[in-house]
Amino acid sequence: MHVDYWCTDHWKAFKDVFPKEKHLIGKEFTKTIEGVNTWLRSACxxxxxxxxxxxxxxxxxxxxxxxxxxxxxxxxxxx
Missing domain, CATH: 1.20.5 (Single alpha-helices involved in coiled-coils or other helix-helix interfaces)
Incomplete structure (x- = not known):
């Protein structure tokens, strides 16, 4: 699986797992993803x-x- 970047919240453990140059931290990045997840759970x-x-x-x-x-x-x- 190819991943361009990882979008996460401010949980400290993520900093140790994902490479700094591909890690986007903040609610503005996770809001859309969580919206799609909610839509997917509702639709399926x-x-x-x-x-x-x-x-x-x-x-x-x-x-x-x-x-x-x-x-x-x-x-x-x-x-």
Whole structure:
């Protein structure tokens, strides 16, 4: 996996893990990411652990996430 940069909050442990030149610290960087995570959990109910849609099979999760992201990126109206 290729990562251009890491966006984190001010938790001290992150400074020891991520390279300084690729580490962006601050709420302005994590706000958008957390917004997408919230949207994804809302759009794909199987990501919420205590739901009847939760699956124990990782492949089912990957397929569902790909479908939801494809829908988000290409604005399909069928889902």
């Amino acid at each position: 109910k199987r990501l919420v652990r205590m739901t009847t849609a939760f699956s124990k099979k990782v492949l089912n999760h990957w397929i569902a996430i790909k479908l939801v992201m494809y829908h988000r990126n290409f604005r399909l109206s069928i889902i």
